[in-house]
Amino acid sequence: MSKKGNSEGSIYKDKNGRWRGAVTLYCENGVPKRKYVSGKTKRDVTEKVNKLLNDVKYNDYTEPSKITLYEWLSTWFDMYCRGELKPTTLVNYETFIERHIKPTIGNVKLCDLNPLMLQKFYQEKYRNGKLDGSGGLSPKTMHNLHTMIHTGLDKAYKMGYVNRNVSDLVTPPKMVKKERKFFTVEEQTELQKHLPYERIGMAVLLDLYTGLRVGELLGLPWKNVNLNLNGDSYIKITQTISRIQNPDRNSTKKTILTFGTPKTTYSVRTIPLLPEIAEKLSLHREEQERLITENGWTDTGLVFISSNGKPVDPKNFQNSFKAMLKRYNIRVINVHGIRHTFATRSLESGMDIKTLSRILGHSSIQISLDLYAHVTDQLQAEHMANLRNFLI
Secondary structure (H helix, E strand, O other): OEEOOOOOEEEEEOOOOOEEEEEEEEEEOOEEEEEEEEEOOHHHHHHHHHHHHHHHHOOOOOOOOOOEHHHHHHHHHHHHHOOOOOHHHHHHHHHHHHHHHOOOOOOOEOOOOOHHHHHHHHHHHHHHOOOOOOOOOOHHHHHHHHHHHHHHHHHHHHOOOOOOOHHHHOOOOOOOOOOOOOOOHHHHHHHHHHHHHOOOHHHHHHHHOOOOOHHHHHOOEHHHEEOOOOOOEEEEEOOEEEEEEOOOOOOOOOEEEEEEOOOOHHHOEEEEEOHHHHHHHHHHHHHHHHHHHHHOOOOOOEOOEOOOOOEOOHHHHHHHHHHHHHHOOOOOOOOHHHHHHHHHHHHHOOOOHHHHHHHHOOOOHHHHHHHOHHHHHHHHHHHHHHHHHHOO
C-alpha cells in the first residue's frame, strides 16, 4: 500500500486488485472524515486524489448532499420563502413543488441531479404539464417554474450542498411577446359615452386615466384618495387585491380574496388626477355612502365595491367589463387593455417615457419602452416627418 502523510491522502489496491484512494477531508470530534475514490489504474486514482487534495486546500470541496430535490426545495420553501414572498407567489411555488416536482424528479438526490434531467423535466412540462391534463404549461408559467428552481438550487450551492447550480445549464421555453391590445381613440370615446350608466363605469373611467393594474384598482381604499376640487387631487397605490388558492387545505373554499402589497417597490406610487376625474370620484363617493347606509352594508373602506357591498373579485370585474363591451358592440379586449390604453394615450399626448414609467409603476424605463415600442416607433416617425418643415 502506498500512503501519503496523515490528513492528506493515500492510494492503494484493495483485496480485489482495484486501485482505491482516500483523502482526509476534516476531523469531527476527533474522528477523521474521509472521502474514498476508485479507478482502473493507479494514475486514474492519483488524479482523483490530487484533485480532492487541491479542492480541500483551497476550500473548494463540497460533499455531495444526500438530500433529494423535493426534500431540499420543501426545506428551502419553509425556511427562506415563507414570510418573504407574496401570498400568490407562495401558492404558485408550493404547487410547483408538491404537484409538479414531487411526483416526477422529486426523488432525485441533489448530488445526482444533472442538466439533462432538468431539461427533460422542462420539456415534459411544456408539452403536457397542466394538472388537468389539457396540455402543456405556458411559457410564462415555465419561466416562473425555472425561476423557483434556479433560486432554490442557488441557495443549495451557496450553502455548500452542491458543487454547482445545474439550472444554469438548462434553457426554459422562451417567453412569447403577446400583442398589447388597447382601445383606439374612437373606441375609447364610444366607451366613455356609456360609462355613466354602468355599475363598473367609474372604475373603468378611473383606470382609463391612471393606468392602474386591476388589483390596484379594486384594492384602492378611500384613505389613499385625496380629492381637492379646488386644487391638486391624487391617489396613492399601497395595496392590491387578488384571488389566490386557499393556503388552508382543510377549508371548503378552494380560493380566497386577499389584500397584499403592490407588485414591486416601484409600484408604490402617487398618481395625480385630472380635476374632471376627481369631481366624478367625489360624486361616486357620495352615492356609495348612500348605498351603504340604505342597505346596512359593512363599510369596506374601498373605492369600488360589488352589488352586495363586498370587495370586487378581479375575475368578476373582468367578466363584467367584457359583457359591457359586447353590449355596446365595442371590440372586446381584457381589463389589462385599459392600462395599455392609458399608456398609449399618454405617449400620444406628449408624455415622456420616464414620467409614464413612474406612473405605471414599472421598475425601469426599459420595461416601458419594450411594452410600448409600437407607440414610440410611430411617434418617432411622426417627429422625423416634422423635420420637413426645415427643408428649403
